[in-house]
Amino acid sequence: MPAYTAPVKDMQFLLQDVLNVTATGVPGYEDLDAGFTAAVLEEAGKVASDVLAPLNAVGDRIGCVLENGVVRTPDGFKAAFAAMKKGGWTALDCDPDYGGQGLPYLMGTAVGEIFVSANMAFNMYQGLTHGAYSAIHAHGTEAQKAMYLPKMVSCDWTGTMNLTEPHCGTDLGLMRTKAEPQTDGSYLITGQKIFISAGDHDLAENIIHLVLAKAPGGGEGTKGVSLFIVPKFLVQEDGSLGARNAVSVGKIEDKMGIHGNATCVMNYDGAKGWLLGDLHKGMRAMFTMMNEARLGVGLQGYAVAEAAYQNAVAYAKDRLQGRAVTGVANPAGPADPLIVHPDIRRNLMEQKSFVEGARALTFWGAQLIDRSVRQGDAAAEGLISLLTPVIKGFQTDKGFEMAVQAQQIYGGHGYIEEQGMSQFARDARIAMIYEGANGVQALDLVGRKLAQDGGKHVMAFFEMVKAECKAHDGDARMAGFVEPLKQASKQLQAAGMFFMQNGMKNPNAALSGSYDFMHLMGHVCLGLMWTRMAKAAYLALDAGASDTGFYETKIATGRYYMARQLPACGMHLARIETGADTVMALAAEAF
């Protein structure tokens, strides 16, 4: 079965050498010295390796079952969930006013990666709760916060998000679930939601569903949608649990991966709900959850790839097949290990350079969120808003691709279930679909985010890349990073220019290239990250760091990404510049 070890050293490098957290001035970061962050990450790593990773295959094999209207999670999940609660892992970056530990979102992100790598399906129970916590924290009344948040921070109660209906996922304006106002200020919610992650289970005393529904007077489309708090068990004035609400599980979906997480059809039959945030402004409130959730899903993309990669490396060092073309490497054995072969190396380098680059981008994104929330930094808020669809779409596409690459290292043994490699690929696949399918992320990026606030944020991004390149002018060691980054950034700007010149005349011309643009920008982002990581590694070496092998490996991995991945930017630009002509050439009947 696959094993997992938290990449604490890589994370420490990002936090301390690249992001230089204690020097940023972000409130709360002053406590994140190397000793403290290492202690937190190592402790999380132990829980992940000892408790969560061994349950990953169990969850996959057994899955969740619906018995007499109640969902049962796989063997061992209850005890593991109790261990997570007891260790305080559910409260890490939550508000101390409600029992949280108040650590920055960045630390929650780093620890989150460790738990997701170890067991993505299990971690979703807590992840969804965190999203619901954030929405209530941001939009709830004081009474709502006092009633729900302490129990959600501790995960005595978990949370869900309910958007999708059978006939609408992307186009939520088509929603049919209704909310009828009652004289006591509550609403009765009626309708069916499908594909609800962690919709029901036996891990918590209560489940707080956040449900989008249409209340009277809101008009057509998403404008008329409001968000409601609908508890599984009604909560009484004194905080104790009362009657069962009229919400039930129709069925658990039978699906490709994440079997340990119950994906439920939820039936609301006049369930009692309470408005969260403003009437008819539900999409706004839900977006608090969705932005956080999208970053969390982008994290899932590379976190699962990291776990798959670790196992692929072990297998490549162990499995003996063929001889190295440059001469026998293992004379004592009947053959050489797979890792001697250049094509296996290529495969491992693709995985390694992607995962480490994506981790850097995700940690930087988390830092932008901290800057925006803790310092009210509007530029940081604009930048993370621009980057969110890239982090979600690019990282989950690549994360899946890399999980498949790791499976490939195992040959046929990767395809059969025994080794556990197929689970990584099956689990990673969903991240490309939920929280807005990746095609819709690309649409959001090109159709909305590029032009947001007059294009201010994308211009700021270009300036940032330019400044990074300029900072290393004349540094010969950095040329292998700076030159490809400059070139890729020019290609990204050229793609943006193409959209500006052609998109107004023919919107199809822009949207036919949106997916390529998302990937082009993803590569530029990772190129920027590798440039920063390389610089930090050189600085550490110059300062006489003892672990020279670690820093030299970072630089070599970055060189691979710049040399072998950034050329994809030219291909994406070339595709974008063909516009819609070939994409839209056929009439629908011709398919």
Ligand SMILES: Cc1cc2nc3c(=O)[nH]c(=O)nc-3n(C[C@H](O)[C@H](O)[C@H](O)COP(=O)(O)OP(=O)(O)OC[C@H]3O[C@@H](n4cnc5c(N)ncnc54)[C@H](O)[C@@H]3O)c2cc1C
């Ligand atoms: C395992 C799992 C867990 C989930 N968890 C949750 C959950 O907890 N809560 C919840 O509410 N939902 C959840 N979902 C639902 C998920 O978010 C939706 O499936 C997803 O948003 C896509 O919606 P859809 O399936 O209706 O596809 P559709 O909206 O029908 O889209 C189909 C395809 O068309 C594309 N498309 C749609 N519109 C456009 C457009 N205008 N331009 C270009 N392309 C377009 C999409 O990208 C997609 O590829 C989950 C789904 C699964 C499978």
